[in-house]
Amino acid sequence: MFLSRLRSPAVRDSLGIGIAVGAAGLAFGTAAVAAGLSPAQSVFLSAFMFTGASQFALVGVIAGGGSLVAGALGALLLGARNTLYGLRLTDVLGWRGFRRAAAAHGVIDETTAVTLAQPDRRSARTAFLTTYVVLGVFWVLFTLVGALATERVSDIDAFGLDAVGPAIFLGLLWPRLRDGDGRTRLIALVGAGVALATTPLLPPGVPVLLAASAAAIALIGTGGRTRPSSESRSEEVGA
């Protein structure tokens, strides 16, 4: 029975994504230790915060000498999209009580995408659990490997590790730009512009928070008559 399940598309997709994305924990372990976190702190974030973009944003602010409050706020702003994912997953998975509370920890970009692509509840649950467990285990293990390896590197710049941060955020932003419209690209440009313009004036971490205001562009022209179309489009959001 286990073997037949192993061959199901739900499990196959979940394993592929879980392993590929989990291996990126290597990049997080590297970035976290380069920012000054200990390997234990890096692994703690991967195991308990367990949402990549927020983790990278937090250690990015710490690396730049920013305040912990600014770093935490940036991480929470980025983590707010998981609330929307949970909104859609709770109906698909149909869990209540303790199971729902436990499953909530696994609500991230990848588990949501794989789970919502399934045709029925049974395969949705299989896909969610497989992606969550495989990705989670790999993410934590590779974070540890990356953290321990980076701890032994004395000159971070010589290994080009200062290019790792921007490359990671590019990798996270790329699919959103590819799937988005012109407005999405405008939001990205304005966000980057606001952050760069205010960086020389404000404490580290704060410019990135200010950049979130660029998201208001998404709301322009969505009231009144355009309401029905914006509602139908919101159906695709979060997948």
Add this chain to the structure above:
Amino acid sequence: MSLWIALIATAAGCYLLKYAGMAAPRRLLDHPWVQRFAVAVPVALLAALIAVEALRGEGQALAWDTARMAGVGAAVLALALRAPFLVVVVVAAATTAAMRAFGL
């Protein structure tokens, strides 16, 4: 110690954001405006993080580092060629390291 507290508090906050979506009354969050804004926020923040980290200088100043920017450019190229996430990161670091090794 304060670093540990910040890490634990932020991790707890991120969990509560996930749980809120699964348990909160839907009417509260199911508005199209809320959805559009929440999807747009990561785009703005990620773009800001790219810009600030790519051009980070001493203290609060911005600075152009040719080796680092070559790494960022290599990452863009790798993404355009549909390389996997980890390959993109390794290509960026390797490009920057190679530029520095050659003294560029």
